[in-house]
Amino acid sequence: MKGFDEADDETLMAGTAAGDRASYDALVRRHLRRSLALARRIVASDADAEEVVQDAFLRIWTHADRWRGDGTRFTTWLYRIVVNRAIDQRRRRNFRPLEEAAEVPDPAAAADTAIAAREMAAAVDAAIAALPERQRAALSLCYYQGMSCAQASEVLQVSIPAMESLLVRARRMVRSRLHFMNRQKDGDPT
Amino acid sequence: MTLKEFNHCADLYGGAIDRWPAPHRGEAMSLLRTSDEARAILAEAVALDTLLDRAAPVMAQASERRVLDAIARHIDGPPPSPGITLFAAAAPVRFWPAAGLLAIMAMAGIAATSQGLWPAQTACAVSGWDIVVTSGYTEMMR
Incomplete structure (x- = not known):
């Protein structure tokens, strides 16, 4: 086998399925950061x-024997598990987007000065947090994980048009929410 | 490409036209040369991309370390023994409430009998099959 750093995911996964701990550790190290970022976009903390x-x-690790190297990318399988577990976790915590949306930081507090980058990032965070969970997952996969719509549709197990629709609605909703906040900042009541 | 299609692509793929599918790129560039509205739509998409970049989640290295340690603990830790776990976990829950209840009943019975509130009851086996119960109640009935 090639060195673990050079081996592709599917080779490492085949090793993991055979009980090779070193292959598994290499996979975990390789995908841990992105998986955490993906999950963090969906759950609350x-x-x-x-x-x-x-x-x-x-x-x-436990179900590695279920892995079939039948053309499915390892990341598709991994991200599907992460997204599904994250959505489950969010539901268990009884996390309600509409309530969270009400906690969006008030940009009027910074009306006298330009909005600092940190405050703007917080506002974008809040706008994303207010999205329905599947739209948020779509945005995370395509934007923050850099996946194509086709790859992301496999993760969420939806058709490509459905995936595109989720993504378009997510971006529009974030944009609309940020516009609304900017109007509030500028004192426009409409 | 119509303005509506251009808008859809901007919402779907963002403001970087080089990330749009190849068949759309040429048409999009043509539209941008002629349409102020298309340029405004693209500028808005670029602005949204910039904002989304600012909100990219960053997890601390400590988070990664904690997850790695937890995974190692789960996989390398001693395998739980089903037998030991069953008794260690279930016995205190099942045994002590039952024992406590029996003790309370015994104390109440002794106290009631000694105070004469409850008639004494004796039993003896006359044969292998018969049990004669001599109860305070039957004595009173006589």
Whole structure:
């Protein structure tokens, strides 16, 4: 086998399915950061994201024998587990987007000065957090994980047009929410 | 490409036209040369991309370390023994409430009998099959 760093995901996954711990560790190290970022976009806290990703990787170790190298990319399988676990986790926590949306930081507080980058990032965070969970997952996969619509549609197990629709609606909703906040900042009541 | 299609692509793929599917790129560039509205739509998409970049989630290295450690603990830790777990976890829950209840009943019975509130009851086996119960109640009935 090639060195673990050079081996592709599917080779490492085949090793994992054969019980090779070193292959598994290499896979975890390679995908841990992106998996955490993906989960963090969906759940409400860092701790929840850690729990989701830990659980996902343990499932991969436990069920590695279910892996079939039949053309499905490893990342598709991994991200599907992460997204599903994250959505489950969010539902268990009874996390309600509409309530969270009401907690969007008030940009009027910074009306006298230009909005600082940190405040703007917080506003974007809040706008994304207010999205329905599948739109948020779509945005995370395509934008933050850099996946194509086709790859992301496999992760979410929807058709490509449905995936495109989720993504378009997500971007429009974020944009509309940020416009609304800017209007509030500028004192426009409409 | 119509303005509506251009808008859809901007919402779908963002403001970087080089990330749009190849068949759309040429038409999009042509439209941009002639349409102020298309340029405004693209500028808005670029602005949204910039904002989304600012909100990219960054997880601390400590988070990664915690997850790696937790995974190692789960996989390398001692395998739980089903037998030991069953008794260690279930026994206190099942045994002590039952024992406590029996103790309370025994104390109440002794107290009631000694105070004469409850008639004494004796039993003895006359044969292998018969049990004669001599109860305070039957004595009173006589």
